[in-house]
Amino acid sequence: MSPMPVLTRDEAQTRAKLLDVHRYQIELGLTRGDEIFDSRTVIRFTARADGDTFVELKPAELRSVALDGQLLDLDSLSLDENRLAIKNLTAGEHELRIDTTMRYSRTGEGMHRFTDPTDGETYVYTQLFMDDVQRVFAAFDQPDLKAVFELTVTAPKGWTVLANGVTERQEDGSWRAAATPLISTYLVAVAAGPWHSVRTEHRGLPFGIHCRRSLAPYLDADADEILDITRACFDRYHEKFEEPYPFDSYDQAFVPEFNAGAMENPGLVTFRDEFVYRSAVTDTERQTRAMVIAHEMAHMWFGDLVTLRWWDDIWLNESFAEYMGYQTLTEATRFTDTWVDFGTVRKGWGYDADQRPSTHPVAPVPDAVPDTASAMLNFDGISYAKGASALRQLVAWLGEKDFLAGINTHFARHKFGNATLADFIESLAGATERDVHAWADSWLRTTGVDTLTASVSARPGEWTLTVDRAGSRPHRVTVGVYDRDLNDGHALVLRERYETDIPCNPPTDPRPGPRPALIVPNDLDLTYAKIRLDDVSEETAVRGISSVPDALTRAVLWNTLRDMVRDGDLEPAAYLEAARTHLPEETDLAVVQGVLAFAATQVADRFLPAHDRPAALATLTSLCRDLIRRTEDGSHPGLRLIAVRHLIDVAAQPDTISAWFSEGTVPGGPELDPELRWRILGRLAVLGAIDDAVIDTELVQDPSATGQEGAARCRAALPDPAAKRAAWESMFATDDLSNYLFTATAQGFWQPEQIDLVRNFVPRYYEDAVAVAARRGPAIAEAVGRWAFPVYAVSTETLRLGEQCLRDAAPIPALRRKLADQLDDLARTLRVREALAAQEMPEAEEA
DSSP states (O other): OOOOOOOBHHHHHHHHHHEEEEEEEEEEEOOSOSSEEEEEEEEEEEESSSEEEEEEOOOSEEEEEEETTEEOOGGGSOEETTEEEEEEEOSEEEEEEEEEEEEOBSSSSEEEEEEOTTTOOEEEEEEOTTTTGGGTSOBOOSTTSOBEEEEEEEOOTTOEEEESSOEEEOTTSOEEEOOOOSBOGGGOOEEEESOEEEEEEETTEEEEEEEOGGGHHHHHHHHHHHHHHHHHHHHHHHHHOSSOOOSSOEEEEEETTOSSSEEOOTTEEEEEGGGSOSSOOOHHHHHHHHHHHHHHHHHTTBTTTEEESSGGGTHHHHHHHHHHHHHHHHHHSSOOOHHHHIIIIIHHHHHHHHTSTTOOOSSOOGGGOOBHHHHHTTOSTIIIIIHHHHHHHHHHHHOHHHHHHHHHHHHHHHTTEEEOHHHHHHHHHTTOSSOHHHHHHHHTSOOSOOEEEEEEEEETTEEEEEEEEESSOOEEEEEEEEEEETTEEEEEEEEEEEEEEESOSSOOOOEESSOOSEEETTTTOOSOOEEEOOHHHHHHHHHHGGGOSOHHHHHHHHHHHHHHHHTTSSOHHHHHHHHHHHGGGOOOHHHHHHHHHHIIIIIIIIISOGGGHHHHHHHHHHHHHHHHHHTTTSSOHHHHHHHHHHHHHHOSSSHHHHHHHHHTBOTTSOBOOHHHHHHHHHHHHHTTOOOHHHHHHHHHHOOSHHHHHHHHHHHHHSSOHHHHHHHHHHHHTOSOSOHHHHHHHHHHHOOGGGHHHHTTHHHHHHHHHHHHHHHHOHHHHHHHHHTSSOTTOOSHHHHHHHHHHHHHSOOOHHHHHHHHHHHHHHHHHHHHHHHHHHHHHHHHHHO
16 A cells, blocks of 8 residues: 555645535445445535535545536546546535445554454454545545535444444345534544444433454453443533533444554544453553543544644644543542553653654644644644643643633534634633633643752751742642651651742742651642652652652652653662562552553663663562562452563563463462463563464464464564564565554564564664555554564664664655654663763772
């Protein structure tokens, strides 16, 4: 597949001025086999003036085109890649009919087709985001040309068809979906196959959850939890929002090989079906699934009811859904500590993205998003995590009452239409006397992470906190003040919390009492900034972080240590030692998981030089054993599962985990489910302790899609030149791998223990990555840049080759962005290692 021409903002504005699109009638025929399907589209629209325009489509075959009842000569039509020119339109109403054959996808774009290896059943679903509508039906594809959609689908016998509206099977065997209200083209959705469904009603609306038949027992086991979360969020949003839910049903389909976490199609949200758990998970993972449910439901208002006019305002969709997802889950469900997970995991994603050269404002100026290719690059930690953090700061500054009043004004003004940042700010401004325009300029139009550095002066009976700001944004923060417990010198107790503005004018007054043991700016994590503690507080944090009573404060402190490692202000070994000391006392699963993940995948695998890695793995192994011992009484199954997973991942010798695999259980539990079995086999493959025969035997036991991915990951991880060549060829020489199998193979290929074995593939990577991305498009380009990058080849030569690739090889935009980010992370890693080497040299000379 060659990359398609992209839509520019100027082209979209021109077309929006010319056209008013009213209605689509779409007929899809899904009975033509494994490769192609029929797509017939009728578009009714009005031209406001005489002129030329174009419609997007990417057909395998264009069979006919008729404009206003007149068949057009296909030989004379101009179909330029994905654009069909419509020339000499006259002002007035028109009807365009297009009959095509389209191709199914194996990359999660357009109409994705998947055959379940467990039972041979086939499923298809659409993912039309940004500019993939044209792979399924002809359309004037831009977000501000909303229309009503009527959909008819002919599917194989035994299939069920889901769509944006309620579907009914017709006498002729086809399925017809109820007409939608006005929605954007990219939000049209179809999911067809022999679904297993659980249906109910809530507040008079049909609700349903759906998955592959082979996953039915697992969905049934969690159906009550999923539907309870769905109902609770639905009710809470109706308490917050004055506009009622705007669609006729609410279906949630868990679909295979889905690239994103989920997609907010009105009335038919699609989720990656890894959220249907086949194996044991932690409560934090259940919370993550619940957050995604809440996030996607928020989109029914933010994105579907009111939609961005152009892609520069993607934050109006994603930042709001991210914020509302976490906040509403906290308010409406048993998951009351969601902001701890956000602070531990999501916020670091935003901080990292915002410090790379590819950073951009939360709300970039329109000229910075000139086309859909550039817009796609902004679906990152800035549009999600930083944007949500900015909104959380806005609520802290503005007050929730005024914030919700502004939101409801926005919905009322723009429902079933489109809006911009300026529209939103005007709605907020009408609800408050505060200067929200200035706030937006400071927070939404700027880039980078502010750093707030604390210093403390003390005199007998009083102390003063000064917070210096490196950056430009105003911050409203809560300061947490902690003392050592007089009855337990190791424990910390909260003395007080108080709010302050940064910059502070006039300067902060002294506060009474002795100097605290720990002072935490941004104690409740209400702003978005890197924090640097005063010297006394930093020492207290490193020595006593587990003694801090509140999990959200501990998350802020762990994030501070994480940022210091990345910036070269804290030795990686010191972070490992802090983890080794404090995680055995940690109670919050999100904190344990986040700290262990950073310690293993960043500190041990990247920031530390290769000769220090064995000692780091030994430290992490000892830590995981401590956690396993701590949970022997069965009281903390989630913590035990995290420890078992990480002990597998950092095992330097095969003996222990090989015994677990042979026995089918960890002593004292848990028993090995499919996820743990494949995890152990993956690590044993890296260590050279198994061969293809063992992988094949396990695949017989678990032939599922997850099993196929596990086997691909294991085969690619084998420390054998022939296995590495075969994995490389499957990724780069053919286009046979689906998006998920490509990712699994890439995940197995590069391993820190095997860098000498695969060093010769590093220069090949850049050439082959550019070629496969150009052939297979953005979804595979994302996987190539994220998972197939030689992340453990930490050297100036890897950096030089990558910079040369960016300069000379012309990678497609999706790959270029991924490579630029990977290379910036590599440069950061090299700086950390160089600083460590410089520190070690004087010590060696002294010795």
